[in-house]
Amino acid sequence: MITIASLKKGQRGIIKDFSVDVVPLKLLEMGCLPGNEVSLVQIAPFNDPLYLNINGSHLAIRKETACLIEIELI
C-alpha cells in the first residue's frame, strides 16, 4: 500500500479514502481529505515527523499517522 509515509521529498500524491476510526477528525479539518493533493515538503532529522503541504495547508504529522493515509502517486 502506498501511503503518505512512502512519499519522497518533493513527490506528490492524491489522498484516497481512509477510515475515520484511525485518522482523527482534526486532521480532516485541517485539510487532509480524500481527493486532496499532498506533497512532502521536508522530513525532520531522524526521519520523523513529516512536513506536508496538503491542498495549500502546511502541516507536520508523525510517520505513524502518515502510514495510515493511503495515497495515489501523481
Added chain:
Amino acid sequence: MAKHINVALIGNPNTGKTSVFNRLTGLNQKVGNYPGITVEKKQGTCKFGRACKVHVLDLPGTYSLNASSVDENVVIELLLNKNDKDFPDVAVVVADIENLKRNLLLFTQIKDLGIPTILAINMSDRMKRKAISLNVPALEKKLKTKIALISSRKNLGFDYLKELIEDYKHLSTKPSLNASSISPEYFDRLRKAFPNQDLYKLWLVITQDVNFGKLDRNELKGVASFQTESISNLKRLQQKETVIRYQFINETLKETLHIDTANAKDLRSRLDRVLTHKVWGYVIFFGILLLIFQAIFDWSAYPMDFIDSTFASLSEWAKNTLPPGDFSSLIAEGIIPGLGGIVIFIPQIAFLFLFISILEETGYMSRVVFLMDKLMRRFGLSGKSVVPLVAGTACAIPAIMATRNIENWKERLITILVTPFTTCSARLPVYLIIIALVIPDTRVLGIFSLQGLTLMFMYILGFGAAIFSAYLLDKILKIRSKSFFVVEMPNYKLPLPKNVIITVIEKTKAFVFGAGKIILAISIILWVLASYGPGDFNNAEEIIKNEYASQNLSEEEIAMHIDSYKLEHSYIGHVGHAIEPAVRPLGYDWKIGIALVSSFAAREVFVGTLATIYSVGSDDEQTIKNRMAAEINPILGGPLFNFASGVSLLLFYAFAMQCMSTLAIVKKETNSWKWPMWQLVVMSAIAYVVALAAYQFLK
C-alpha cells in the same frame, strides 16, 4: 442612549486574530480567566464614533467547532449559550488570505449557528506579492455575508470592518449549509424527538461529547442522555460534515479565488531549508537558547541591581521618616522588602516573555516543535513539550498551561509533571546569592567565570532532571492513549512590535500580581511571627542586660544581642527549632530551615525570609550576603554557608517542588489532586535525599 454591541473574534490559530484584536481595542483590554478554568479570557472595548460602544471578546483560536481542548471548548460553550452576558451580537471570523480554504470551514460552522457573521480576511496586503486575486462581491453572495479585506500589519480596512460591525443588523443570518444534508435520515429522527430545537445546534451538543468528555451543560438538558447513535457512527457523520463543508468551500472558491502558484516558491521554503536542517536547525535553536539565557543573566542584571538598591533605600527612608513603632517596622521590614522581592523579577520575566512571544509570532516555534519531536519522543515527551520546557525557565505556571495543545494525554501529563524541574526565575535569586557565597570568584581558562558556569550548570541540571524523569515516567505510567500529533507550519512573519509589547506587559502584570499576593502575604506573616513571641520573648531586654552586665559592651552590641535573643524566642524561633533536627543533616541551621519551609509557598521568598530573620531590615543582597557569610555553624563552628552546605542548598532548590501556585495549576490542568501531591512528595523527597548525600559527602 449609547448603542452597545458585543463582538466575538473567532478564527483559526495563526490568522493574526490577536493583532486584529489589538488594532480594534488598543490598550483598552483586560485579560482574565473564564470562571473555573484557566483559559485566558481577553476582552476589550472601543468606541465607534457616534455613541456606539463595542465590547470585543477575543476567543481562543480553533480550527473548527469540534472542540478537542478546554480552550476550544470555550468557543462552542459561548456560542451555544444565548443567555451568556458575552453572547455576541455579531461574530467576526478572522481568516488569512493564504489559508482561506481551511479558514472558511470554521466560518461556515459559525454561520450555521444563526449568528450574524462578518468575514474579515487578514493579510490582504500580501495579495499582490503572492499573485492572489479574490472576487469579493461574488464571495459575499455565495457566503451570504459581508467581507472586509484587512491588514493588521498595514492597518488597512479597519474603518470598513468597524462600519460592518456597527451595521450588524443588516447581515443575513441564513445558514451557509443545510445541516440536514449531513444525514437526512438521522436529522429527521432528531427533528421528531426535539421539534422545537435548532437542528445544527442540537447536532453540535450531541457530538461535543464524542470529542470532549467532561462537560457541564446548562442548555438543552436531556439531550446527552438521548441515545441517538453509536459513537463510531457519530464520528463518521462528523467526518461527512467536514467533507460536505469542504465541498461547498471548494466550489465557492473555485469561482472567486485565484492563486498563481508559480509564485509559491519563496522565503518560506528557503528559510525552512535552513531552520529545519538536520545540523543547522539544531545549531540555530541552541544559539537562540543561549541568547535568551544571556539576556536573562546578563542584561537584566542592571535593572535588577537598580531595583534592589532602590528598595533598600526606600526601606531605610521609611524607617527614618515614620514614627518608630510596630507600624513603621511592619512597613520597613515586612512590606517594603516583600514588595522588592516581587518587583526585582520584572526584568527577567519581561525578557523571557519578550523572546518567547517573538519566537511564537515569527512562526519559528512550530519549526522547533518539528525539529525536536523525534528526539523528545525517546523520553516520552512530544515535540510540543519543548515550548513548556523553555517557557518553564520563566515560570512553571504559564508553561503548564502551554501544554494544552499536546494531543496525546500521556505525553501531556508527563510534560506537566516534569516541567517544574526546569530552573524557573524564582530559583534564580536563591542560586545567585548562594553561588556568590560559596563558589570562588575565579575564572576558568582565563575567560569563563566559575560562578557563571555554576549557574549554567544549575540550568542544565534542571533540564536534565526533567528529561530523565520524563524517561522514567514513560516507563512507569501505564496509560494507554491514542498517539496523535499534528502541528501547523505557519508562514514566517516579522513580529508586530505592538503585539509583542502587549504580550510582555500582560504576562508581566499577571506574574507580578499573581505571585505578588503570595509573597506579600508571606512577608507579613513572617514579620509578625518574628516580631512577637511567648514567655521570655517579652523580657528579652532585661535578660540580656543581666547576662552581659559584667562585660563592657557598647549600646550597639547589646542591641544586637537583644535582637538575636528575641528572634530565638519569637514564634518563628520556636517553629525553627522544632524543624531543626530534620534539616541539620543537610548542613542547615534553624533559620535556613524556616526559609526552606516558607519557600514551599513560593521559592522567591527564600532571600526575603532570610533578610527578615537576620533582621537586616532590607533586602539588599550585599548586606544580606555579608550577614550570611558571617553566620557561624552553631555545632561545628566555621562558616554556616560553606561549600558543602551551599551545594546542598543549591541541589535542594533544584529538585524540590516549592511552589503552591504550580501545584494549584497542576490540579486544575489534570483535574485531580493525585498528580500535584505526587509531584510535591516525590520531588521533595528527591531534593532531600540528594541534598543530604551531597552534604554528607562534601563536609
